[in-house]
Amino acid sequence: xxxxxxxxxxxxxxxxxxxxxxxxxxxxxxxxxxxxxxxxxxxxxxxxxxxxxxxxxxxxxxxxxxxxxxxxxxxxxxxxxxxxxxxxxxxxxxxxxxxxxxxxxxxxxxxxxxxxxxxxxxxxxxxxxxxxxxxxxxxxxxxxxxxxxxxxxxxxxxxxxxxxxxxxxxxxxxxxxxxxxxxxxxxxxxxxxxxxxxxxxxxxxxxxxxxxxxxxxxxxxxxxxxxxxxxxxxxxxxxxxxxxxxxxxxxxxxxxxxxxxxxxxxxxxxxxxxxxxxxxxxxxxxxxxxxxxxxxxxxxxxxxxxxxxxxxxxxxxx
Amino acid sequence: xxxxxxxxxxxxxxxxxxxxxxxxxxxxxxxxxxxxxxxxxxxxxxxxxxxxxxxxxxxxxxxxxxxxxxxxxxxxxxxxxxxxxxxxxxxxxxxxxxxxxxxxxxxxxxxxxxxxxxxxxxxxxxxxxxxxxxxxxxxxxxxxxxxxxxxxxxxxxxxxxxxxxxxxxxxxxxxxxxxxxxxxxxxxxxxxxxxxxxxxxxxxxxxxxxxxxxxxxxxxxxxxxxxxxxxxxxxxxxxxxxxxxxxxxxxxxxxxxxxxxxxxxxxxxxxxxxx
Numbered sequence: 001x002x003x004x005x006x007x008x009x010x011x012x013x014x015x016x017x018x019x020x021x022x023x024x025x026x027x028x029x030x031x032x033x034x035x036x037x038x039x040x041x042x043x044x045x046x047x048x049x050x051x052x053x054x055x056x057x058x059x060x061x062x063x064x065x066x067x068x069x070x071x072x073x074x075x076x077x078x079x080x081x082x083x084x085x086x087x088x089x090x091x092x093x094x095x096x097x098x099x100x101x102x103x104x105x106x107x108x109x110x111x112x113x114x115x116x117x118x119x120x121x122x123x124x125x126x127x128x129x130x131x132x133x134x135x136x137x138x139x140x141x142x143x144x145x146x147x148x149x150x151x152x153x154x155x156x157x158x159x160x161x162x163x164x165x166x167x168x169x170x171x172x173x174x175x176x177x178x179x180x181x182x183x184x185x186x187x188x189x190x191x192x193x194x195x196x197x198x199x200x201x202x203x204x205x206x207x208x209x210x211x212x213x214x215x216x217x218x219x220x221x222x223x224x225x226x227x228x229x230x231x232x233x234x235x236x237x238x239x240x241x242x243x244x245x246x247x248x249x250x251x252x253x254x255x256x257x258x259x260x261x262x263x264x265x266x267x268x269x270x271x272x273x274x275x276x277x278x279x280x281x282x283x284x285x286x287x288x289x290x291x292x293x294x295x296x297x298x299x300x301x302x303x304x305x306x307x308x309x310x311x312x313x314x315x316x317x318x
Numbered sequence: 319x320x321x322x323x324x325x326x327x328x329x330x331x332x333x334x335x336x337x338x339x340x341x342x343x344x345x346x347x348x349x350x351x352x353x354x355x356x357x358x359x360x361x362x363x364x365x366x367x368x369x370x371x372x373x374x375x376x377x378x379x380x381x382x383x384x385x386x387x388x389x390x391x392x393x394x395x396x397x398x399x400x401x402x403x404x405x406x407x408x409x410x411x412x413x414x415x416x417x418x419x420x421x422x423x424x425x426x427x428x429x430x431x432x433x434x435x436x437x438x439x440x441x442x443x444x445x446x447x448x449x450x451x452x453x454x455x456x457x458x459x460x461x462x463x464x465x466x467x468x469x470x471x472x473x474x475x476x477x478x479x480x481x482x483x484x485x486x487x488x489x490x491x492x493x494x495x496x497x498x499x500x501x502x503x504x505x506x507x508x509x510x511x512x513x514x515x516x517x518x519x520x521x522x523x524x525x526x527x528x529x530x531x532x533x534x535x536x537x538x539x540x541x542x543x544x545x546x547x548x549x550x551x552x553x554x555x556x557x558x559x560x561x562x563x564x565x566x567x568x569x570x571x572x573x574x575x576x577x578x579x580x581x582x583x584x585x586x587x588x589x590x591x592x593x
C-alpha cells in the first residue's frame with residue numbers, strides 16, 4: 001500500500017531562533033545555530049514546512065563526573081578534568097553543534113563549588129570553542145540563583161541558552177538573562193499546563209517569547225519516554241495551531257536520562273547483549289524517538305550515539 | 319475564537335453622530351479599544367444615518383486604517399457598498415465580507431457576486447454567508463442545513479476555499495412568540511453544517527440578536543455563546559467590551575480543549591487568540 005501523503009495545513013509556526021553571537025554581533029562565537037521554524041509535524045506537509053535541522057548539544061560537565069559508567073567515561077577519559085579541552089573534543093572530534101555546560105559541581109550535595117569556579121569554567125569553554133553555548137544550572141534553586149547570574153554575566157552578549165527557570169523559581173535568572181542578551185530555558189515537570197504557565201510568567205517579566213526554548217523534562221526509553229513524546233507532540237500541535245505561548249522550540253536532556261537507565265549501563269547482564277553497544281543504542285533510540293515528536297535541540301553524551309543521531313538527522317532533514 | 323467587534327455600526331448613536339460630524343477620533347478610539355479587547359475583526363456598518371452609503375463606508379475604512387491594522391469586516395447587504403469599501407481597504411490585513419444570502423428574489427446571483435468580490439480582494443479575504451434564501455429566514459434545522467449545503471457547494475464550484483467561508487445559521491430573538499425553539503435549532507444546524515465538508519467552514523453568529531427586546535440581555539448572550547462554542551461555533555459578532563463575555567469565550571475554549579490550560583488562561587487569552 002502506498003504511504004498516503006499528509007497534507008493537513010496549520011496556521012502557526014514554531015519560533016525560529018538563532019543562538020550564538022559572532023564578532024559582528026558583539027560576541028566571540030565563530031558559528032551560530034538556527035533552530036525552529038516548523039510549520040508542520042515532522043513527517044507532514046511539504047519540504048518548505050519542515051523545521052530547521054534539529055541540533056545536538058554535547059554535555060560538558062563543570063567538574064569530573066564520579067558516577068559515569070566506564071563505557072561512557074572512556075571516550076572522554078583524557079579531558080574529564082578540563083572543561084575547555086572537553087568542549088574542544090566535543091566540537092572537533094564529535095561534531096557538536098552546541099556545547100552544553102552542565103554545572104553539576106555547584107550542587108550543595110555534590111562538590112558545592114562556588115560562583116568563581118562556575119565563571120572560570122564558562123570562560124574556559126568560551127575560549128576553547130567557537131560554537132554557541134548552553135549554560136545549565138544544577139537544579140538546586142538556591143544555589144542556581146547564587147551562581148547562574150554570575151555565569152550569565154560572564155557570557156554576556158554571547159547569545160547563550162541559559163536555564164532552567166521553573167514555575168516556582170524564575171525571577172532571578174529571567175531578569176539576568178534578559179539583561180545579558182541570552183535565550184532562556186523554561187522547565188516544566190512533564191506538565192503541559194505548567195509549561196504554558198512558566199512561559200507566561202517569564203513573558204510577564206518582559207522576557208520576549210521569541211527568546212524562550214522549552215524543556216518539558218525528558219524520560220528515557222523504558223523510563224517514561226511515552227510521556228515525554230506525547231507532551232512534546234502536544235506542545236508542537238499547540239504551536240502549529242497558533243498558540244503563541246507554546247510556539248517555542250524545544251530541548252530534551254537525552255544523555256543524562258538515558259545513562260540513568262540500568263539497561264544502558266549494566267555490565268553483567270547475560271542475554272542483553274554487549275554493554276559496550278547497549279548504552280549508546282539506548283541513548284540513540286531515545287533521541288531519535290523524541291526528534292520525531294518535533295524536538296529541536298537534543299542534549300547527548302556518548303560519541304557513538306551522537307554519530308547515529310547525526311546520521312538520522314541528516315537523512316530526514318536534508 | 320474569531321471575535322468580530324460589533325461597535326462600529328451606524329445604528330449606535332455615538333457612531334451615527336461621528337459619521338454625521340466626520341469625527342475621526344470617535345471611530346479610531348472604538349477601533350483601537352476593540353482590538354485591545356480581543357477583536358480579530360472590526361465590523362464596519364454605515365447604518366442608516368448617511369445618505370451616501372458608499373462614501374461613508376470608504377470614510378470609515380480609511381479612518382480606521384489610519385489608527386490600526388486590525389482586519390475589517392465590511393458589513394452591508396448592498397454589494398455596491400462593500401465594493402466601495404474594498405476599493406480603499408488594505409486587504410493584506412485581512413477582510414471579511416458580511417454578508418450574503420444564498421439568493422434573493424431581486425438577485426438570484428447575489429452569492430456569486432460576493433464570492434467574486436472576495437476572490438478579487440485577495441487570499442486574505444473571507445466571506446460570511448447566511449443560511450437564508452429568496453424565501454426568507456428558515457425556521458427549521460433542515461432548511462438551514464440545505465441552504466448551507468448549497469452555499470458550500472457553490473463556493474467549491476467557484477474555487478473558493480471552505481476555510482474562507484463563514485456560515486451564519488441566523489440567530490433569532492428568543493423573545494418572539496413561538497421562537498423559543500430557535501436557539502436549539504441553531505445549535506443542531508451548527509452540528510450538521512460542520513459535517514458538510516472537511517475541513518469544516520467557520521461558523522459565526524450575530525450574537526446580540528438572540529436577546530433582542532429581552533431582559534437580562536447580557537446573561538442570555540453569554541450563556542448562548544458558551545453553549546454554541548461547545549457545538550463548534552468558532553466566530554461571533556459580539557460586544558468585545560463585555561469583559562465577562564470574552565472571559566466566557568476563553569473558558570469555553572479551554573474546556574473544549576481548544577486552548578491549553580494554564581493558571582493565567584484568562585489573562586493571556588486575548589494575546590493568544592490574536593496569534
